[in-house]
Amino acid sequence: MNETIKEKDWVLLYFNKKRHYIYRVTETKVNLNEGIVHLDKLLGKRYGDIEKTHLGVPFRILKPTIMDIILEKFTRKTQVIYPKDLGYIILKAGIGPGSNVLEAGTGSGVLTAIIANFVRPNGKVLTFEIRKDLYELAIKNIKKLGLETYVRFHQADIREAEIDTDIDAIILDLPDPWNVICKISHFLKIGGRIICFLPTINQIEKTYLALKEKGFIMIEASELLERKYELKKNAIRPKTLMRGHTGYIISAVKLLHI
Ligand SMILES: C[S@@+](CC[C@H](N)C(=O)[O-])C[C@H]1O[C@@H](n2cnc3c(N)ncnc32)[C@H](O)[C@@H]1O
Structure with a gap:
């Protein structure tokens, strides 16, 4: 089973081939073209889970590599x-x-x-x-x-x-x-x-x-x-x-x- 996301973990929010973003999970929210994502709401989710922005646009939470x-x-x-x-x-x-x-x-x-x-x-x-x-x-x-x-x-x-x-x-x-x-x-x-x-x-x-x-x-x-x-x-x-x-x-x- 995929790892659970903890505070300060890195996440890659994958929307599609051209649009994906890397953030560290903290208390902030990020304002993307696809809508707002509250990063702290990703705590306790697992890498691989699907979430949505406040506009209902789905994204996959992936674990970024060090590179x-x-x-x-x-x-x-x-x-x-x-x-x-x-x-x-x-x-x-x-x-x-x-x-x-x-x-x-x-x-x-x-x-x-x-x-x-x-x-x-x-x-x-x-x-x-x-x-x-x-x-x-x-x-x-x-x-x-x-x-x-x-x-x-x-x-x-x-x-x-x-x-x-x-x-x-x-x-x-x-x-x-x-x-x-x-x-x-x-x-x-x-x-x-x-x-x-x-x-x-x-x-x-x-x-x-x-x-x-x-x-x-x-x-x-x-x-x-x-x-x-x-x-x-x-x-x-x-x-x-x-x-x-x-x-x-x-x-x-x-x-x-x-
Ligand atoms: C091409 S850069 C290194 C890039 C690094 N490998 C990276 O991945 O970010 C070369 C560096 O060597 C440093 N440098 C040059 N001569 C040095 C020396 N004798 N001792 C320590 N650093 C030196 C330079 O200031 C420069 O920052």
């Missing part, structure tokens, strides 16, 4: 990583419940939130952001998901990080990982994974050389292309427009104690 909430409710002030790349990064880094992950830069906190969601309930993300405004924004964003207990936020240059925890994985989404790897790779356990996300191939080359110099093994670079499809009976085909480029991912495994 639905992030895409709609996070304020994004930096270039963030797309879902296709996020999923690959998590798997490639071997991140799971209990992992301790070192990350930079925090930016808007999208990647931080995804990592935090996977390391629950007893892992941690130690994240570093050099800019004060973005450090504050990421905290605000991640609090919306209630994931802040799994994150240690630092407003600092990651190259100056001082860490007292064994690190299972390092994830870098910043412009010059080659200047960072030499300063922080000693925090990573032997066999631990490092992943860098970079928009240009020139940055990949510099990062590759830095990883090689530090004795990392199994170095791999990838680019993931996602092609979406038009769905119509008897006429299923790729969409005409496609996001041509997001970034490259380079990953490696630590071998040496240096």
